[in-house]
Amino acid sequence: xxxxxxxxxxxxxxxxxxxxxxxxxxxxxxxxxxxxxxxxxxxxxxxxxxxxxxxxxxxxxxxxxxxxxxxxxxxxxxxxxxxxxxxxxxxxxxxxxxxxxxxxxxxxx
Amino acid sequence: xxxxxxxxxxxxxxxxxxxxxxxxxxxxxxxxxxxxxxxxxxxxxxxxxxxxxxxxxxxxxxxxxxxxxxxxxxxxxxxxxxxxxxxxxxxxxxxxxxxxxxxxxxxxxxxxxxxxxx
Numbered sequence: 001x002x003x004x005x006x007x008x009x010x011x012x013x014x015x016x017x018x019x020x021x022x023x024x025x026x027x028x029x030x031x032x033x034x035x036x037x038x039x040x041x042x043x044x045x046x047x048x049x050x051x052x053x054x055x056x057x058x059x060x061x062x063x064x065x066x067x068x069x070x071x072x073x074x075x076x077x078x079x080x081x082x083x084x085x086x087x088x089x090x091x092x093x094x095x096x097x098x099x100x101x102x103x104x105x106x107x108x109x
Numbered sequence: 110x111x112x113x114x115x116x117x118x119x120x121x122x123x124x125x126x127x128x129x130x131x132x133x134x135x136x137x138x139x140x141x142x143x144x145x146x147x148x149x150x151x152x153x154x155x156x157x158x159x160x161x162x163x164x165x166x167x168x169x170x171x172x173x174x175x176x177x178x179x180x181x182x183x184x185x186x187x188x189x190x191x192x193x194x195x196x197x198x199x200x201x202x203x204x205x206x207x208x209x210x211x212x213x214x215x216x217x218x219x220x221x222x223x224x225x226x227x
Contacts (some may be wrong), residue, residue, distance in 0.1 A: 003173075008219065032211075033210040033212075033213045035214070037154075042218065042219055043146075043154065043204070043214070043217055045213060045214060045215050047212065048209070048211075048213035049213065049217070050129070071164075086153065088154075088212075088214075089212075090211050090212035095168070095171075096159070096168045097156065097170060097171075098159065098212050099156070100145070100154040101154065102143075102153050103153040103154070
């Protein structure tokens with residue numbers, strides 16, 4: 001089955017840029033979605049189809065996807081961005097399974 | 110307001126059964142694919158099952174195949190997950206999630222906790 005690999009943690013100072021990676025075999029050929037989850041809350045979709053933002057998600061959130069790596073970029077990081085972030089793809093080519101990365105804890109210093 | 114509300118979680122013994130429900134409101138439920146996603150305590154997200162808008166196409170994660178059954182009642186705007194032969198490793202918060210194209214989950218419920226323990 002398809003595997004997505006994320007770094008367990010990323011730390012960034014307020015006002016700086018955070019980049020969270022998601023690695024997978026030829027992930028550039030798939031559509032990647034990103035979710036933000038704060039403690040005790042349900043996940044929230046922040047990026048879909050690699051780089052689109054749902055309504056209500058700040059422009060500070062952006063995404064890219066190429067080759068074997070997809071990246072979620074958060075510009076001008078705020079304390080409220082501290083959360084777990086998960087990447088996700090649909091493996092339509094094999095068993096139609098949905099795969100999540102292991103998650104990355106974003107810490108705002 | 111677009112909303113999903115799960116119910117039916119609780120404590121069950123290993124080998125037991127439980128049926129989760131997810132009530133949808135604020136959108137045309139019958140037009141959307143639906144999914145169940147779970148999260149074990151302190152762990153990441155794990156997709157469990159998918160059902161198409163009509164209910165004609167269904168997929169399961171290997172970890173639950175043969176034990177769990179997803180279904181929906183579009184007349185009642187409701188999604189279900191019948192869980193049988195439950196194991197300790199099924200302990201998790203179970204979320205229902207609305208699916209968009211390419212399985213982007215744009216709306217999530219608040220989750221319902223399932224604990225499998227003797």
